[in-house]
Amino acid sequence: MKQTLLVPPHPLEKRVLTRRFEYPRTEPVWIDEYLQTGGYEAIRKAMSMEPEAIVEEVKKSALRGRGGAGFPTGMKWSFVDRRSPKPKYVVVNADEGEPGTCKDRILMGYDPHRLIEGVLIGARAIGACRGWIYIRGEYREYIEIMDRAIEQAYERGFLGSNVLGTGWEFHLSTHTGAGSYECGEETALLESLEGKRGNPRLKPPFPATSGAFQCPTILNNVETFCAVPDIILNGGEWYASLGTPRNGGTRLVCLSGHIERPGVYEVPLGMNLLTIINEIGGGVWKGRKLKAVIPGGSSSPVLKADECDIPADYDSLAKAGSMLGSGATVVLDETADMTKVLARLMKFYAHESCGWCIPCREGTTWLKKITARLEEGLGTERDLETIDNISQNMLGRTFCPLGDAAAMPAMALVRKFRDEILDRIRQAEAFAPAPGTQPLVVL
């Protein structure tokens, strides 16, 4: 039998996007059930609104991009010139790959029509004629679910040459990736969509001016689009009121690591990070103490346990020197080996750097080698300075943020857990000769 990926609802959760996620269902909400539970009402309403009014409503909602950067969605949409003679496109980023993140699969796997409806509203707002959902290749299961949902939407007239009988033509299809973290970056994703290597593009021009196939494009994460139907139905102000000022609504938090009840939960923005971990996640596993938290995917700088008593929203986390990122919260208990965490993350970024920009290509490789050495107990104290120096020289010097994504956690880990890493160096067991070794020179 298929295993459910859902968790029993927690009283502190605020379920908007996950409203239809009845525990322990295993099957997606297909179109009949979706329609019975208020589905496709929002696009009907949006069709009666002026496109400007849709964008205005999204602006009022204070919805910010859920993929990692946290850019205000309404503003992003307003950058598209609706009068441009070029065709306009919508692209969904479902290339979920940020370590710690596992929310897009839940949204597509259990409520695929919500995503289609969100895309339709975005498409309506900019006057688009076509859209793609770029899903990572490993998610074949979810590509098949989305394909079937898209087919259903075509059959019922929500997609096609005459959407809802209004004469508006809009087509949507899935597009599979084939294994590349870099393709989660918006311009690399667009290159990949065009059938090329996933190297990032120079910005500007931004995708709103020149995106997919060099046409005006809006590109948002799955979760961002999934929030849109409720914004249109209940109003931007209602959605904004769920969160904190400038950080509207709810978000999906993916709890993983050393936690009692890992899972994907929906919480209002601004909920205290410790409440999320201790109440919703049931606290650190095995009765152990909290050591550190990675609050927004592996690219976000780590927070020590005593830094975690803060509201989890974009602005508060930025103030604390980290970021909300993709909402992936990785919990580390007191036994966690931070040198190992550092080395593993750097290995990841070195593997995934696309090689387009030298500071990132060389920087991530250096960081991987140095941190591997530290992990082996062969490091020196100067290595910590080198890591900091390399990281500083990567920040902001690349086309895309992958270089920053490696540099930021490297700097944070080295600065915040300096003593632990130094202890490892001092132990330096690796320098002691193996038992029974014959000395090379006998004096």
Place this chain on the structure above:
Amino acid sequence: MTFSPELEAKFAKMIGNYPPGRQKGALIPMLLYAQDEVGAVTEEVIEEVAKRLKLSRVEVEEVLGYYTMLTREPRGRYHIQICTNISCMLTGGEELFEHACRRLGIGNKGKTPDGQFSLEEVECLGACSWAPAMQVNYEFHYQMTPEKFDRLIESLRKLQ
């Protein structure tokens, strides 16, 4: 070369998903689906896909060299991918990978002599809340342990 009727129908539809003259967009999906059917991106697949999308050979090869899921060498009948990234590492992903190496007698990117199993250590599979996670072909397996791994291998062996 021709593919199965189902795949041919899929390809025909797929090419229409991109703007006129920009059918190159279908390249990566076509290569991946063709690989799933043929077993690898062989010389014939490269030539066929290039012909259909009106591309030069190098445009196909540069993509082939970039994406980790695409391969020129056939993998095992069951391609096992084990994640050892942060969330999986914290919950036993590395131990699981080491166990898999011992159990199958192969290393990273290796293949058993009978061609049944191949193994790969991979980056985040997006299953962090159900870690440690792994994939056999396209099927996910969650909250894995060495014992669960052994049972899975046994059941796959019996299917042969």
